[in-house]
Amino acid sequence: EAAVTQSPRNKVAVTGGKVTLSCNQTNNHNNMYWYRQDTGHGLRLIHYSYGAGSTEKGDIPDGYKASRPSQENFSLILELATPSQTSVYFCASGEGGIQDTQYFGPGTRLLVL
Amino acid sequence: GDSVTQTEGQVALSEEDFLTIHCNYSASGYPALFWYVQYPGEGPQFLFRASRDKEKGSSRGFEATYDKGTTSFHLRKASVQESDSAVYYCALGMDSNYQLIWGSGTKLIIKP
Numbered sequence: 001e002a003a004v005t006q007s008p009r010n011k012v013a014v015t016g017g018k019v020t021l022s023c024n025q026t027n028n029h030n031n032m033y034w035y036r037q038d039t040g041h042g043l044r045l046i047h048y049s050y051g052a053g054s055t056e057k058g059d060i061p062d063g064y065k066a067s068r069p070s071q072e073n074f075s076l077i078l079e080l081a082t083p084s085q086t087s088v089y090f091c092a093s094g095e096g097g098i099q100d101t102q103y104f105g106p107g108t109r110l111l112v113l
Numbered sequence: 114g115d116s117v118t119q120t121e122g123q124v125a126l127s128e129e130d131f132l133t134i135h136c137n138y139s140a141s142g143y144p145a146l147f148w149y150v151q152y153p154g155e156g157p158q159f160l161f162r163a164s165r166d167k168e169k170g171s172s173r174g175f176e177a178t179y180d181k182g183t184t185s186f187h188l189r190k191a192s193v194q195e196s197d198s199a200v201y202y203c204a205l206g207m208d209s210n211y212q213l214i215w216g217s218g219t220k221l222i223i224k225p
Binding site: 004033042043045048056058059090092097098099100101102103104105106107 | 144145147154155156157158159162164202206207208210211212213215216217218
């Protein structure tokens with residue numbers, strides 16, 4: 001089974017500050033994804049990647065950047081954090097196309113004050 | 114566009130009850146269908162998937178059958194346990210789309 005880890009698990013940030021959320025996967029999956037989960041909205045895709053060096057915009061990319069420096073690592077960057085970005089963020093990885101299974105990390109709980 | 118509908122926002126059952134969570138989909142082609150389970154404080158966990166009409170997926174006592182005729186993939190379990198308390202998500206994947214389409218989730222509560 002795929003192993004996806006996220007750090008930090010909890011983060012408190014100030015408005016206007018920079019936040020970096022990190023994700024690591026050890027099963028050599030090509031695809032990686034960043035989601036946020038909010039009550040009433042379910043899971044929403046922010047950015048995704050097909051492999052090292054690639055990043056693509058998902059449904060709600062505004063205010064977020066992504067970086068995929070290697071097969072294993074995928075970061076989500078909030079250059080200027082806002083309180084509306086308070087949420088739980090999940091990283092996922094998947095082997096192949098969108099019809100293949102995605103494996104999720106444990107999540108990062110972000111509070112922007 | 115493609116969509117997934119879970120009609121029950123919450124289901125409350127007693128231990129050993131039979132569970133059905135309804136999932137209906139709308140898609141222009143032939144999607145893969147998934148069930149994920151999310152326990153409190155954790156990420157969604159893959160339960161199982163199906164990609165062909167009449168294919169049955171199953172795991173941990175849960176099962177669902179892909180039904181193209183009724184565009185459904187209902188989750189069932191014969192006898193629920195307290196440990197099954199969680200939120201269950203149905204999802205759809207189409208090769209023509211870059212992302213999974215998620216249902217709104219169904220919270221399963223097992224009454225003591």
